[in-house]
Amino acid sequence: MKRLAAMVLGLGLLLLPAEGAAGDEWLGPDKGAHFLVTLGLSSAGFGVSMGLAPQRPELGWAAGGALGLGAGLGKELFDAGRGGSFSHKDLVWDVAGTVTGLLVSQGVYLLFR
Numbered sequence: 001m002k003r004l005a006a007m008v009l010g011l012g013l014l015l016l017p018a019e020g021a022a023g024d025e026w027l028g029p030d031k032g033a034h035f036l037v038t039l040g041l042s043s044a045g046f047g048v049s050m051g052l053a054p055q056r057p058e059l060g061w062a063a064g065g066a067l068g069l070g071a072g073l074g075k076e077l078f079d080a081g082r083g084g085s086f087s088h089k090d091l092v093w094d095v096a097g098t099v100t101g102l103l104v105s106q107g108v109y110l111l112f113r
Contacts, residue, residue, distance in 0.1 A: 024087050034072065034090050035097035042068030042101030050109060057109060061102055068098030 045067035046060040053059050072094025080086040 024085070024089055026089055028089075030090065031093045034075075034093035035100075038068040038072050038094045038097030039101035039104075041071050042098040043105045046102060046105035046109075050105075054113075057106065060105065060109070064102050064105060065098060068101060069094060072098070 042064035044064070046064035049060040049063035050057065072091055075094075076086045076091055
């Protein structure tokens, strides 16, 4: 699972366009929010899933990943749909937050099981 997450993050970085929207910097003011919100959502999804099926951590990864990435992708599609721009850089921060949330959640799960 961890290797898959790293591969997805790496592929996301490779697929980015060379130029983004004006003012969309890699370390822009909104990037921390993208990272932290998706970290929290993926951790919550993992935790809820583990509460329902404690012997199935792969379901925690699936639920947490879907919640974190779904929210990040949904936000970018919402922005694009209302005349804004779809930010690939925001999406990379969403992926990084989601993967971090899942890795931390998996670590806590292994520590306390």
